[in-house]
Amino acid sequence: MKLGIVGGGQLGRMLGQAAIPLGIRCVFLEPGASPSAAVAGEVIRADYDDRAALDALAARCDAVTYEFENVPVDAARHLAAQVPLFPPPQALEKAQDRLVEKRFFQAQGLQTAAFAPVDDEASLADAVAQLGLPAILKTRRLGYDGKGQRRLSTEAEVPGAFAALGGVPCILEKVVPFEREVSVLAVRNGAGEVRTWPLVQNIHKDGILHYTLAPAPETGPATQALADDYARRVTDALDYVGVIAIELFQVGDSLLANEFAPRVHNSGHFSIEGALTSQFENHVRAGLGLPLGATDIPIPHGCANLLSTQPPLAKLLAVESARVHLYGKSERPGRKLGHVTVAGVTLAEVRDRLGRLLTLA
Ligand code: AMP
Secondary structure, three states: OEEEEEOOOHHHHHHHHHHHHHOOEEEEEOOOOOOHHHHHOEEEOOOOOOHHHHHHHHHHOOEEEEOOOOOOHHHHHHHHOOOOEOOOHHHHHHHOOHHHHHHHHHHOOOEOOOEEEEOOHHHHHHHHHHHOOOEEEEEOOOOOOOOOEEEEOOHHHOOOHHHHOOOOOEEEEEOOOOOEEEEEEEEEOOOOOEEEOOOEEEEEEOOEEEEEEEOOOOOOHHHHHHHHHHHHHHHHHOOOOEEEEEEEEEEOOEEEEEEEEOOOOHHHOOHHHHOOOOHHHHHHHHHOOOOOOOOOOOOOEEEEEEEOOOOOHHHHHOOOOOEEEEOOOOOOOOOEEEEEEEEOOOHHHHHHHHHHHHHHO
16 A cells, blocks of 8 residues: 655655554655655655646545645645545644634534634723733734744733734634643544543643643543534534644633644654554554554653754763654754654653653653
């Protein structure tokens, strides 16, 4: 079998690496030179919206997926007309616009932060009057890793905030006083079977994921059941196939949906070693109509991103139980260069090992 993947970054690389033992070959569509995923399959070097290249990808593959959510929806629809494309284009459409996404969550019965659309300075003033401060102004499109957003704490910060984000359509969200950030990863196949991994806790630094604890410590069964229910509602509504990640704010027993990624996700990298089946393998299995694998996490794990600079390999490996994944990328401020997963028999052991890792990463 052959799987096409639009995008050739580290997520494509790890999807390709999960496909290899199953005897499935991957073909990547990627415009950049020497992409991270090249070690895991062939590369068609072309722009993501190059029709001839999309046609060639569709012709060569049994199914096609993508590894980033800003795939042009037209390109996705063009592919979907020729070959099974997963997740479906309607998932991309919802995930690409924060306002559409939040309204979609609410329509499915998920709780979210209070929000209001902002299209100019006047509607920003109205939104602030309606929601109050502190609030966060975010561009509706193309924001990621904390980019394209401004926190508004005082009235003095309101004038000019819309212009500072480029005068593009925005959404204002009330700040949620969350206890922690968690995400639920789920996989759904074409027959409608849904499996979720246990909730994981995510700790961010400067808007970028810093590390993940898997499972999220002290999660009650009711909270897990609520997350499972959210994943079921969202994926059923989209007739979804593949892995999805829904980022959530936890406040007491409540979960507020912030955003979803229609793809494998950084908070699921631990699953390569930490879960009975990784997010990458289950994504491949779901898209190719293969049985889904078990999502249990037998012992606690922690997973830290290597950002900006590459610590010496020997130091990373000296941390007990460390499993190192380097993406083959050059150093650049804020860039994700790799990740390291540690395991422990107890959470305390994981925290200790993660602590040592974080002094390096
Ligand atoms: P996002 O780009 O929406 O994932 O936001 C990046 C980070 O900003 C999140 O991981 C949170 O730490 C924080 N954040 C975003 N929206 C809110 C909100 N409504 N209330 C509190 N914190 C938020």
